[in-house]
Amino acid sequence: MSKFPEHIAIEKANPTAVLDWHERFGDRTLIVEAKQIVEVVRTLKDAFGYDMLVDLTCVDYLPRRPRFEMVYHFLNVESKARLRVKAQLEESHARVASLMEFYPIADWFEREVWDLFGIKFEGHTNLKRIMLYEEFEGHPLRKDYPKTKRQPLMGPQN
């Protein structure tokens, strides 16, 4: 299997950025260093025209380490090329740079990941819960959050 052109270009700019790649089920995937996600996305957007962030989400692989995996799906609307980029995060350092400066839609997608997984996004200007309410305790899509857990009833403060 030969490397994707995106892979070669990213390696040229940041030799340590790409950790692994595969093309299983026909989905081209790069696994990159989480700390260098901003440089990787800059290359993808400027040199390869990935102008749409189709999806941004997270997967919790408890008890595996590293525990979390950020998953980005990019699309070049002109050439219809798709690329998936993944970055693994340790539970003790569950934070990654925000992509708001590249894609405005990252604002809401990242708020959702913060809300449901508790991943912090550095550089996000408005990181607050989006699906749940502010007083909600915990992050429900984490694997150690039981489905049947009850939340304290919220009412007016006074």
Add this chain to the structure above:
Amino acid sequence: MPELETLPEVKAALPPDEPEFQQKEMLLNIGPAHPAMHGIIRIQTKLEGELVVESDVEIGYLHRAFEKSCEESTWNQAIIYTDRLNYVSAPINNIGYCLAVEKLLGIELPPRGQYIRTLLCEIARISDHLTCVGASAMELGGFTVFLYMIKGREYLWELIEEYCGARVTTMTSRVGGMPYDLPEGWLDKCTWVVKEIREILNECDILLTNNRIFVERMENIGVMSAERAIAWGWTGPCLRGSGVAYDVRKDFPYLVYDQLDWEVPIGRRGDNLDRYLVRMEEMEQSCRIIEQCVAKIPGGPVNCDNKKVVLPDKKDTYGNIEGLMNHFKLIMYGHGIRVPEGEVYFPVEGGNGELGYYIVSHPDEHSKDGCNDRAWRVRCRPPCLPMVAGLHEMINNYMIADIVPTFGSVNMIGGELDR
């Protein structure tokens, strides 16, 4: 925009040292429970007179843990949750989910099954667009159009009901197949319904497209440029209204869309009127797809020939021991469909745009064969979330009354927005 001035008698009554009483801007909450907010969403607006200068959209009132529930149920059980994503076009959600799981399993339906799925998807798409256009027309005073279009939707939902027994929460698909073959005479009824829909579209076109009140409320209102639409991750009729010819059915063909003759309509200005026109033309194109499917549908089996995925016929389950065992092996807890480890992303064209399922299968600690009978993670890429996220750009700097047609043209569906 004329300057607002406080009346002299009001000014005299105000305490002189408290400037907040004299401010010109006003905060107005629209929703969450408001008849024009289709479901529940809250828009906080800052007004200057009737002009919206700033707005903030708040969602999440219909969050019901779709993704968490899918992780707790088996591959086939999760389909019923997908019904509730876009409840106006549920078959597309069911079929999109099943296609994603089938991609992970490496199986494909025989041609007849694929044609049935295509037919159901297009029936659902027309009902989605009819609801959207009908509701927006009603909000602008065209109640007749709403009644005509809902009449058309009723014909379509009767078709779906005849196929699977339900109108809204359909659960029309299974992993590896379809629950039923088509009932007798269904295809003839399809042809008749398409004829009726065309007539309704024609009537509504006469009522709306040249109607001065309608056009003036829609034209050059809620304009979104192609670049901004792409940056906001828009897909579907809204992106095509802005002039970008991106349709998952054309660009990443699935089912039998690449064997049929149909076109992708696009707009030019990206305003409400273009989004309306794109939806009207898409319904016509869906009618064409249905007609071609009815003409071309082949005979043969509907389901995959894979005993590890598809339940046996009822006559085998009740008639012989192999069939009975096969049935139990697929139903019993801890057995079921065993999906090998892996991850896929499968996009389909939903009513509102790209509906993508990112599905991860990952063995848990009890697994002995490296497979799992339930999903580790089901992520639904909701088509209308990007549109609602970019909504403030379309309502800022327009009048407050323009929020209603603009919001209507986005076709927000609470079920898939909040999941």
